[in-house]
Amino acid sequence: MKVYVTGMGIISALGVGKDATIKSLKMNRSFITKSSDQEGIWSEKHFGEVPFSTEELVENSEFNEGLSNRTLSLGIIAAREALKQSNIEVDKNNRVGLVFSTTVGGASLTEKHYKNYLSGTSTPNFFKSNDITYNAMAISSALGITQNISTINTACSSSAHAIAYGARLIKGGMLDQVIVGGSDALSYSTIHGFNSLCLLTDGVCKPFDRNRKGINLGEGAGFICLESESAIKKRQSKALCQLSGYGLTNDFHHISSSSPEGQGIQLAMQKAMEMTNCNPEDIGYLNAHGTATPNNDLTEGIAIKKIFNNHPLSFSSTKSMTGHTLAAAGVIESILSILAMNNSFLIPNVNFEETMPEHQMMPVSAPEDKEINHVLTNAAGMGGYCSSLLYSK
Template identity: 35%
Template sequence: MKRIVITGVGIVSPCGNNAEQFEASLRLGRSGIKVNEWYDTEGFVSKEIGKIVGFEIPNGLSERERRHCSQVDFYALSAAQEALASAELKVTAGNCTTMGIVLGSGGAVADTETYVRNMLLKQNANPSKLLASNPDKAGNTVAAHFDLHGPRSSIMTACSSGATAIGYAADFIKEGYAEIMLAGGVESTSYVTLSGFNALGAMCAGKNRPFDRNRDGIVLGEAGAILVLESLEHALRRGAPIIAEFVAYGLSSDAHHITAPHPEGEGMVRAMQQALKLGKIGVEQICYINAHGTGTLLNDKSESAAIRNVFGAHADALCVSTIKPMTGHTLSAAGAVEALATVLSLNGQFVPPTLNYQTPDPDCNLDCVPNFARNLEMDYAMSNSLAFGGNNTSLIFKHYQD
């Protein structure tokens, strides 16, 4: 069985527009959540948002690319550019057919929103802008720009899309379809998305406070995160920097409700158990779980129950934190952003905190690393993603040692 390693990472996020800035925020507990000055929030429960600021469009784009790219495309291109550079990879005629991409994306909702508004106002409505609404558009844009001719696929499993993409990319390498894969997720904010989640009653009135007894919902955010995966043999052959090792992943469906998780987290239990089984990892070997941890009443309770179910007595020794109070819930990008955070945590041997935690909840009685990051020697870590429709993904990574 081929061993798969992570050799490059790239990210744009509310708390850092590159991996170095992002890791610094994780270590310092520095949140990118801000007062929402980008959208009209009248009637909205939440007045905050995880918005990317100071973003610069990547260099090297043609005028045509700039004209046809949505914000989602720009985020994906920027993350891919950094990931390739950090992996010390150059795409050439000799390797382009062995390099591919799997990207989780919900499409550019803001572009569709603008088109519909312009149509209603009888202003200039360019139908080509609707192309960006296709969830496949961002991956296609990255593949075309970097000349990636290997496998290309787009994933839409709601908020677990980015995590699922990473698992699928590893499979492409293990089965011989590619030598190198880019994998991750991307999302940008829109008024439609904000108003939709507000209508669902999912937004928090104050601070996003996962696992806290007084939690009352999410804050939305945006991000793009991409990891470079390749076989260990291939990475060693080309002298690549190795950040962490990908071990295994698990997938499951709650088949329960379109928005609510199963009360006991049965689907998440199966996803974690499957990842552990396929990775041949004992529960006691996992030291840290980067939780989905949205800050909603049902999610945090069911995820905590699922972790207790799978890990038993070892759950008391686990660090279980969530970075959503730093980034906001970045939807299609969330699983990739949190996987990237887990990889950085393993490489740097630290655990990011769960911010805004004040009041313990007996239904979430895990060590959620409240408010301050923690140094931790660890070999294995898990990253969990739960999504609307009950789409569950669990990823396991390992600290790489020669």
């Protein structure tokens, strides 16, 4: 059974919505800047921030039920855009579900409560937002979805796994339409965690560059609407593209590092391409995981080299523009890849200067027009999680 994408919604450092995002992608610059919101030692670090206050996001989400938090508001904004484009009617007669993913969840409310506690005030019921399912239930309520609601957390591959799970729900005949996405906001907990692993760079990240020094954390949300072929025909709707393949694997090497030869991500790409019957030369663009850490870019580069061998490949890491959006990375980068395919252009790997001596791979360095029929996007997460998604015209 074929699965199609009929709607997309996105909010990130690139802007709000698909039109603003396309415009930003073609500017050939990074949207990672010094923080306007973080305090203390983090005020000099660079992040891929969404340029709105939490209060503004809550207002724009038009959802004030329960405990609002930044991750939730980002998710609702993206989900509503996707649902609007798809024209899916959510009612009790439709077999519609929602699959959400997050790593940060409502951490911002916990941090707010801690500050309030120190000042002698309180944040009633803040702990409810720490439930990993809280934001999924709130987003489904905002959309009018009352059943078939799931939450997935596989670290930074979460939303890629959510997309594959949504596709399997359709392929298995359980649902006809699934709204799938992920959302994560910047939080001190995440920043301190990545800093403790010595993974943050002082400047702007340089994926696949010889002199890369680490990650810039980002924030954002993305949602896509998946539908079965029969559901699209019944509604006489139009698909944006087909989710034609996916591969989900585990490196089984180390809790926070990729295997030296990148076996996990290599196998994920192979599985996605086998499901689609695609050959390496068929892939018009690869959006790599590309975190700009010494370990990831080396091992992922080795895996890419093994898959594509001597075949010419256009690839880049869009984290050079958005920062690493954690659980939302898989779906945000899926949307960026689909936008590139449907608008016939390649997304540049900004900040790149010098090839890595280990594999001498040259990413796309400037926006370029290109007809693309298939795009591949990778996502990986701590715990060895590896995923690759393949979209086709």
